[in-house]
Amino acid sequence: xxxxxxxxxxxxxxxxxxxxxxxxxxxxxxxxxxxxxxxxxxxxxxxxxxxxxxxxxxxxxxxxxxxxxxxxxxxxxxxxxxxxxxxxxxxxxxxxxxxxxxxxxxxxxxxxxxxxxxxxxxxxxxxxxxxxxxxxxxxxxxxxxxxxxxxxxxxxxxxxxxxxxxxxxxxxxxxxxxxxxxxxxxxxxxxxxxxxxxxxxxxxxxxxxxxxxxxxxxxxxxxxxxxxxxxxxxxxxxxxxxxxxxxxxxxxxxxxxxxxxxxxxxxxxxxxxxxxxxxxxxxxxxxxxxxxxxxxxxxxxxxxxxxxxxxxxxxxxxxxxxxxxxxxxxxxxxxxxxxxxxxxxxxxxxxxxxxxxxxxxxxxxxxxxxxxxxxxxxxxxxxxxxxxxxxxxxxxxxxxxxxxxxxxxxxxxxxxxxxxxxxxxxxxxxxxxxxxxxxxx
Amino acid sequence: xxxxxxxxxxxxxxxxxxxxxxxxxxxxxxxxxxxxxxxxxxxxxxxxxxxxxxxxxxxxxxxxxxxxxxxxxxxxxxxxxxxxxxxxxxxxxxxxxxxxxxxxxxxxxxxxxxxxxxxxxxxxxxxxxxxxxxxxxxxxxxxxxxxxxxxxxxxxxxxxxxxxxxxxxxxxxxxxxxxxxxxxxxxxxxxxxxxxxxxxxxxxxxxxxxxxxxxxxxxxxxxxxxxxxxxxxxxxxxxxxxxxxxxxxxxxxxxxxxxxxxxxxxxxxxxxxxxxxxxxxxxxxxxxxxxxxxxxxxxxxxxxxxxxxxxxxxxxxxxxxxxxxxxxxxxxxxxxxxxxxxxxxxx
Numbered sequence: 099x100x101x102x103x104x105x106x107x108x109x110x111x112x113x114x115x116x117x118x119x120x121x122x123x124x125x126x127x128x129x130x131x132x133x134x135x136x137x138x139x140x141x142x143x144x145x146x147x148x149x150x151x152x153x154x155x156x157x158x159x160x161x162x163x164x165x166x167x168x169x170x171x172x173x174x175x176x177x178x179x180x181x182x183x184x185x186x187x188x189x190x191x192x193x194x195x196x197x198x199x200x201x202x203x204x205x206x207x208x209x210x211x212x213x214x215x216x217x218x219x220x221x222x223x224x225x226x227x228x229x230x231x232x233x234x235x236x237x238x239x240x241x242x243x244x245x246x247x248x249x250x251x252x253x254x255x256x257x258x259x260x261x262x263x264x265x266x267x268x269x270x271x272x273x274x275x276x277x278x279x280x281x282x283x284x285x286x287x288x289x290x291x292x293x294x295x296x297x298x299x300x301x302x303x304x305x306x307x308x309x310x311x312x313x314x315x316x317x318x319x320x321x322x323x324x325x326x327x328x329x330x331x332x333x334x335x336x337x338x339x340x341x342x343x344x345x346x347x348x349x350x351x352x353x354x355x356x357x358x359x360x361x362x363x364x365x366x367x368x369x370x371x372x373x374x375x376x377x378x379x380x381x382x383x384x385x386x387x388x389x390x391x392x393x394x395x396x397x398x399x400x401x402x403x404x405x406x407x408x409x410x411x412x413x414x415x416x417x418x419x420x421x422x423x424x425x426x427x428x429x430x431x432x433x434x435x436x437x438x439x440x441x442x443x444x445x446x447x448x449x450x451x452x453x454x455x456x457x458x459x460x461x462x463x464x465x466x467x468x469x470x471x472x473x474x475x476x477x478x479x480x481x482x483x484x485x486x487x488x489x490x491x492x493x494x495x496x497x498x499x500x501x502x503x504x505x506x507x508x509x510x511x512x513x514x515x516x517x518x519x520x521x522x523x524x525x526x527x528x529x530x531x532x533x534x535x536x537x538x539x
Numbered sequence: 540x541x542x543x544x545x546x547x548x549x550x551x552x553x554x555x556x557x558x559x560x561x562x563x564x565x566x567x568x569x570x571x572x573x574x575x576x577x578x579x580x581x582x583x584x585x586x587x588x589x590x591x592x593x594x595x596x597x598x599x600x601x602x603x604x605x606x607x608x609x610x611x612x613x614x615x616x617x618x619x620x621x622x623x624x625x626x627x628x629x630x631x632x633x634x635x636x637x638x639x640x641x642x643x644x645x646x647x648x649x650x651x652x653x654x655x656x657x658x659x660x661x662x663x664x665x666x667x668x669x670x671x672x673x674x675x676x677x678x679x680x681x682x683x684x685x686x687x688x689x690x691x692x693x694x695x696x697x698x699x700x701x702x703x704x705x706x707x708x709x710x711x712x713x714x715x716x717x718x719x720x721x722x723x724x725x726x727x728x729x730x731x732x733x734x735x736x737x738x739x740x741x742x743x744x745x746x747x748x749x750x751x752x753x754x755x756x757x758x759x760x761x762x763x764x765x766x767x768x769x770x771x772x773x774x775x776x777x778x779x780x781x782x783x784x785x786x787x788x789x790x791x792x793x794x795x796x797x798x799x800x801x802x803x804x805x806x807x808x809x810x811x812x813x814x815x816x817x818x819x820x821x822x823x824x825x826x827x828x829x830x831x832x833x834x835x836x837x838x839x840x841x842x843x844x845x846x847x848x849x850x851x852x853x854x855x856x857x858x859x860x861x862x863x864x865x866x867x868x869x870x871x872x873x874x875x876x877x878x879x880x881x882x883x884x885x886x
Contacts, residue, residue: 222717296736365725373733409736411728439732441724444745450712451665458747464735465745466728470715519715530725535744537701537716538709 100281101333104192104274111148111197111230119268124194126232126265134264135234140253143204143237147484149216150230156480156515157200157214157233159207159489160523161251162258162342163226163353166194168266175263176338176354178319179256186318187333192269197230198355199265201251201258204237207489208249209496212348212523213515220477223522225531226355232265233484234258247494250312251344259341259354280333280367285377285405295375296408300332300366301398301431303414303423305346306383313345315352315415317381327382327397329405332363335379347496349471349525350443352415361530362413362441377405382427384420391423395430403434413441413528417471421456432461439464443526444536445471448518454536468532471497471520479513490515497521541583541694544614545574546607546621546637548630551676552590560629562592564603566610576680577620580687583694587614589637596633604640616647618690623652623672623682624659631659639666648693652682655708661860662788664708671706751859765879768846770869772854773820773827773886774812775803784852786813792852792865794872797845802831814855815886827884846878854885 109122117127128146135144149155167175170190174181214226221227238253304315306322314323317340335357342354370376380401385391402410410431414424428438444454444467490498491509497520498508508517519525526532549555549562551572570578571588578585589607596603619641621634631653638649652672653660660669668689672682685706692699702709734741759765776784782793803824810820810827825831828849837845850869
């Protein structure tokens with residue numbers, strides 16, 4: 099399977115009379131763009147705001163991030179979501195690099211939403227401070243969940259996917275600055291030199307723990323709660339086969355942008371044919387009951403073994419309860435003779451003294467740690483807020499609170515905030531960008 | 540200039556060895572023995588040295604701690620440093636005991652240094668910075684220097700590093716840090732996997748300790764003849780706490796005769812456990828140590844015999860090592876008395 103990713107490096111994003119891309123500048127006709135987003139009648143209030151790296155701007159509540167892309171052959175960027183079902187992972191794809199479309203609540207936040215600081219001390223806590231963010235700031239008519247802590251955020255998230263594709267159209271006919279090629283030959287049809295190398299799979303555990311449909315990550319538009327692990331080509335992940343959901347505390351989340359650029363897949367590609375034979379991705383999920391967790395671990399171990407994998411990297415979109423799926427899966431692989439490395443974050447508490455993962459197993463003897471979800475973070479006021487700052491305190495974001503005897507509210511009168519890392523948008527970068535680790539003190 | 544107070548034992552003070560280990564606590568102005576070395580490398584002044592015999596601290600802990608805290612009442616100091624204690628067990632425990640008490644009372648940083656073999660490490664490493672020290676006094680200058688380097692950072696308000704970087708025993712605290720120009724997690728993960736596949740050395744970023752799981756025992760086949768004992772980590776003791784079991788981080792246990800009691804009376808028994816609200820257990824100790832229910836079952840003939848003693852200690856903050864030692868000691872007594880089964884209650 100061969101995927102060609104044509105990259106256009108965006109240096110600036112502006113509003114103008116016309117929506118087009120030229121020489122690194124993406125210009126957006128704001129009125130037309132807003133009319134496009136308003137085609138979904140559930141969007142009842144809307145603004146479009148551009149946030150740039152280094153600005154003293156705070157964005158909250160952020161629900162989703164998507165890289166603007168288009169497929170020149172007319173297939174949907176997110177098959178089964180923004181258009182018809184077609185196989186992803188092959189052919190040509192054009193991407194606007196260095197920017198993302200954010201779905202932001204104009205007022206209302208929910209458990210899995212996060213915060214992004216574009217500048218200052220807070221910028222280091224999330225990768226998204228380094229991107230030019232085109233923010234869809236919206237309010238919706240989803241009254242049934244208005245005051246719920248858990249929200250599906252369907253309208254805003256879908257708007258982000260569709261608008262990312264809308265912006266991608268600007269580079270449909272253009273020649274990219276660079277073309278990256280992602281190609282894996284069929285597992286049984288690889289040259290001898292590659293086949294001789296240790297075979298490796300990537301096991302991904304996207305978030306799918308909500309029994310009610312509509313909150314979970316989707317694979318080709320299918321809710322991953324009703325799913326058992328299967329074998330996928332990594333190009334499918336890079337090419338929009340998966341989209342993010344609306345449930346996991348934000349710092350542990352994989353946004354759709356994360357899936358589209360999944361750094362651990364890219365890293366495995368770099369070593370493919372040199373030090374490893376990258377077989378592909380075993381796409382698993384995360385579950386609630388122990389029986390479901392075990393079933394998925396069994397599927398993963400069997401697929402890995404049948405494929406002849408010598409090694410596996412396992413990575414989970416979550417912390418807490420999902421640690422059980424993560425550790426079970428690592429242990430199940432080790433039990434069938436597949437050597438594992440795990441990549442995830444930890445939850446050691448505000449004082450750092452708690453057990454780092456919910457379950458532990460000595461078989462998980464090679465782990466990479468990407469951060470502590472419960473680290474307390476204090477940040478000064480920002481000059482500008484995109485969205486609504488009170489959402490962090492009022493709406494039950496996983497790292498915010500309305501009242502605490504000692505710490506007060508997460509949002510102070512002067513606009514400064516105190517929060518847990520939990521609410522940093524994709525803050526632990528479990529997809530693999532994290533330059534954080536955990537150390538003993 | 541910042542001020543430090545230093546704690547050493549009778550041996551390092553030049554008073555004497557084992558025969559003088561009962562030496563009562565004293566405080567001296569200025570420098571004694573290892574304090575000279577400490578003072579020479581500290582960005583501050585060691586104003587006083589406290590000296591105490593290891594045996595005195597070991598067998599009269601409460602009195603020793605009270606006396607020393609009393610010495611410190613009217614002193615100004617920014618940091619409290621004990622030892623280094625090397626491999627000397629009683630000295631290590633003394634350093635840990637007094638440093639913990641000073642930290643709790645005066646809320647100043649406390650540091651000490653011990654060899655990894657010193658039992659004081661396991662007992663106190665979660666309560667303070669214990670630096671990894673040598674086996675014997677030959678390492679005195681090195682060990683003092685490591686402590687002083689860290690102390691200087693604290694005194695100057697500088698950033699301190701992780702346990703590995705600074706050389707102290709991990710305190711069970713894990714926090715996130717940014718790797719300077721560090722590789723991203725994906726790269727670290729792939730590199731780690733390649734090393735693991737090639738049987739090369741690698742370092743897991745989250746080492747998982749070996750769990751010491753105890754197999755579930757086989758069931759007692761005939762309960763009608765069984766001798767059953769009661770054990771609790773809920774701190775139920777006679778009101779005068781005759782065995783002086785600690786309210787937290789226990790190192791002692793006791794056993795109490797219940798052969799003539801139908802239930803534990805409030806006012807006769809109470810809990811000394813510091814990890815929960817004692818009101819309910821003090822009002823009715825049977826809610827933690829169910830002697831009443833067991834006596835009732837005994838009368839009904841549900842089991843053969845209730846062992847004459849119940850055993851008690853405190854679970855909160857108690858180290859695994861201490862718990863294991865106490866467990867072994869208790870099991871020995873239970874075996875002597877032919878106990879067949881145990882009901883263990885927590886809090």
